[in-house]
Amino acid sequence: MEPIPLIFSCDTEDYETPASDDAELLWAQMFARHGIRACFCVVGEEARALRDRGRRDVLAALAQHEIASHSNMHSAHPTPAEYLDELSWDEGVQRFLTGEAPAVRDLRELLGQQPSAWCKPGNSWGSVVPYAAALLGMPVFCDAPFEWAPGRPMWFAGGLLLKYHTSFDRYFPTPDGERFEQMRADFEALLASRWEEAERDGRAPGAIVMYTHPCRTFTAAFPSNFTAGKNPPRAEWQPAPLRPRAETDALVRDFDAFLRWIVELRVNGRIVLTIYRELSDEFRQPPAPWLNPPAVVDLARELAVDDAPLEPRVVAGATLSPSEQFGVIAWALARRAVSGALPNEVPVRRLLGPVDAATGGQGPGAGERSGTVGRGGAPDSAKSVVAVDEVLGAAAKASETSSIEGAVPVQITLGRLALGPGRFLRLAARVLAHLAGGGSLDVRIAVPAGSDDAGLSNHDDFQRLRFQNTWSIFPPEFEGRRLIEQARWQTWSAKPA
Numbered sequence: 001m002e003p004i005p006l007i008f009s010c011d012t013e014d015y016e017t018p019a020s021d022d023a024e025l026l027w028a029q030m031f032a033r034h035g036i037r038a039c040f041c042v043v044g045e046e047a048r049a050l051r052d053r054g055r056r057d058v059l060a061a062l063a064q065h066e067i068a069s070h071s072n073m074h075s076a077h078p079t080p081a082e083y084l085d086e087l088s089w090d091e092g093v094q095r096f097l098t099g100e101a102p103a104v105r106d107l108r109e110l111l112g113q114q115p116s117a118w119c120k121p122g123n124s125w126g127s128v129v130p131y132a133a134a135l136l137g138m139p140v141f142c143d144a145p146f147e148w149a150p151g152r153p154m155w156f157a158g159g160l161l162l163k164y165h166t167s168f169d170r171y172f173p174t175p176d177g178e179r180f181e182q183m184r185a186d187f188e189a190l191l192a193s194r195w196e197e198a199e200r201d202g203r204a205p206g207a208i209v210m211y212t213h214p215c216r217t218f219t220a221a222f223p224s225n226f227t228a229g230k231n232p233p234r235a236e237w238q239p240a241p242l243r244p245r246a247e248t249d250a251l252v253r254d255f256d257a258f259l260r261w262i263v264e265l266r267v268n269g270r271i272v273l274t275i276y277r278e279l280s281d282e283f284r285q286p287p288a289p290w291l292n293p294p295a296v297v298d299l300a301r302e303l304a305v306d307d308a309p310l311e312p313r314v315v316a317g318a319t320l321s322p323s324e325q326f327g328v329i330a331w332a333l334a335r336r337a338v339s340g341a342l343p344n345e346v347p348v349r350r351l352l353g354p355v356d357a358a359t360g361g362q363g364p365g366a367g368e369r370s371g372t373v374g375r376g377g378a379p380d381s382a383k384s385v386v387a388v389d390e391v392l393g394a395a396a397k398a399s400e401t402s403s404i405e406g407a408v409p410v411q412i413t414l415g416r417l418a419l420g421p422g423r424f425l426r427l428a429a430r431v432l433a434h435l436a437g438g439g440s441l442d443v444r445i446a447v448p449a450g451s452d453d454a455g456l457s458n459h460d461d462f463q464r465l466r467f468q469n470t471w472s473i474f475p476p477e478f479e480g481r482r483l484i485e486q487a488r489w490q491t492w493s494a495k496p497a
């Protein structure tokens with residue numbers, strides 16, 4: 001059995017509690033003593049606080065490990081989810097870039113590393129996050145809300161998403177005499193499930209990410225300065241309450257024993273320690289491929305039927321998201337419109353799913369959306385037929401919009417007909433297949449039936465996606481409605497890594 005990749009991920013965030021600095025030091029040294037390179041996801045403000053409290057020793061200990069960003073200010077309001085919910089996609093990208101760049105700058109300056117990943121504070125994230133974090137040089141979104149399959153990363157909105165799978169923290173309340181045995185038994189069960197999935201899928205096993213909040217080994221609770229939307233000035237920040245010393249000692253003893261056992265697993269070839277940077281190197285995408293005509297026509301034929309699912313497809317050896325498929329078909333038809341012939345090569349464009357479709361409850365699952373422009377008297381789109389040259393014109397426009405915006409358009413108009421991207425993709429594919437088969441320009445083609453929702457948006461984790469009451473820091477009334485709709489639309493950009 002192949003060894004299971006294991007990442008230890010430490011949320012390093014308690015800038016309000018000076019006593020937590022020693023907890024960060026203890027964990028960084030404990031991992032180092034076992035020869036383990038962990039990842040410390042450090043809040044920008046935490047790195048600055050360590051410097052400003054004179055804790056050069058802690059910074060030096062952390063710098064031996066991989067460094068990721070755990071956001072610039074963690075719980076201070078507004079957190080990324082709170083401001084992203086108020087902004088258009090482009091505004092959100094700009095706000096995230098300016099808000100998070102200081103953390104990247106200070107982590108580089110104080111810890112000597114470009115952070116490899118962005119780790120969400122609590123449940124504060126939006127679809128803009130993986131996209132904009134990648135632009136800041138952080139290709140991995142860790143502690144992500146989704147992944148493709150257990151321990152298998154997902155490409156989503158331009159970032160590589162991987163969840164947290166287990167933790168040290170869940171064993172804080174376990175009685176001292178039982179903790180180590182319980183941790184070992186649970187970890188063995190998790191390893192077994194990864195091997196089982198690997199055998200069933202005929203693939204290498206998925207990874208395990210085990211996290212902790214080092215501060216919580218010393219503190220009895222998280223700081224509560226920003227709970228439920230509170231945002232006091234800096235001078236009023238209070239430290240977290242501390243654990244009794246004996247409690248801390250017992251936790252450290254058991255966690256140290258667990259890490260010693262992990263080293264045995266490594267020696268026995270059952271696990272292999274890794275870090276986020278290695279993961280992103282392993283899954284880095286090559287330059288976008290160009291596809292030859294038979295591959296494009298095969299793709300078009302698959303998409304041209306009623307209710308063809310919008311899902312990742314393997315085309316000429318490359319896995320393409322629904323957005324990428326849209327880009328390919330629209331580009332090929334756009335070239336056909338200009339040159340009069342289907343092109344010899346078609347580029348893949350790594351497009352986002354539709355952005356800014358969300359305002360006004362128009363997201364996927366919001367009911368019948370695409371159809372005819374206007375009401376009454378307009379033809380029923382479900383029975384519509386459209387002239388081939390009209391589709392070519394619309395495809396040229398959609399292809400241009402895709403290139404300019406880097407995203408699939410939310411709506412494509414053909415005369416009085418307004419189609420969502422899913423229905424237009426099937427129609428464009430049908431026209432492409434028709435022309436590739438020698439069909440005439442001078443006919444009308446029926447619009448295939450089907451929805452605009454990528455199949456993934458119907459999966460449980462997207463259907464059940466909520467923000468309200470998911471993190472004690474959010475204001476109680478925070479719903480994140482725009483974020484939910486944006487996430488469902490960005491399933492267009494999703495595919496397995």
Ligand SMILES: [Zn+2]
Nearest residue numbers: 011013121122
């Ligand atoms: Zn955190």
